[in-house]
Amino acid sequence: MSNQERVVLGRGDDAGTCCSGLLTAPVDEAQAVELAKVFKALGDPVRLRLLSMIASRAGGEVCVCDLTPAFDLSQPTISHHLKLLRQAGLIDCERRGTWVYYWLVPETTDRLAALLARPVSEQERGRGPVGEIAPVGRA
Numbered sequence: 001m002s003n004q005e006r007v008v009l010g011r012g013d014d015a016g017t018c019c020s021g022l023l024t025a026p027v028d029e030a031q032a033v034e035l036a037k038v039f040k041a042l043g044d045p046v047r048l049r050l051l052s053m054i055a056s057r058a059g060g061e062v063c064v065c066d067l068t069p070a071f072d073l074s075q076p077t078i079s080h081h082l083k084l085l086r087q088a089g090l091i092d093c094e095r096r097g098t099w100v101y102y103w104l105v106p107e108t109t110d111r112l113a114a115l116l117a118r119p120v121s122e123q124e125r126g127r128g129p130v131g132e133i134a135p136v137g138r139a
Contacts, residue, residue, distance in 0.1 A: 037088055041084050044084075055104040055109070082102060
């Protein structure tokens with residue numbers, strides 16, 4: 001995979017099959033390789049913080065000039081981390097003048113969420129909030 005190639009879950013020949021959920025079917029070798037790249041991008045605390053800062057930003061996008069001061073790292077190091085998040089398909093960006101603006105790619109995070117989601121049993125559907133069990137006689 002080239003440095004400029006982006007990994008986007010569920011795109012390509014196996015579209016729709018990558019995210020059936022870890023607990024419903026085992027992932028095949030190709031899916032595991034694809035997913036490992038995304039999880040590797042998320043496996044660094046700086047990248048995880050950057051993703052969180054971008055995803056939680058009001059308006060849905062953030063200038064790199066607003067991200068860099070939050071870290072005790074050089075601007076090239078921040079740019080490198082952002083590049084890895086882009087290559088994983090988690091964020092995208094656009095240059096506007098001298099600044100670059102970043103935003104979350106929700107399709108990728110939605111697919112990750114679906115992959116990690118645990119199927120809900122019929123018994124659990126009758127429960128209240130997490131950990132609470134519905135009173136007897138209620139489904």
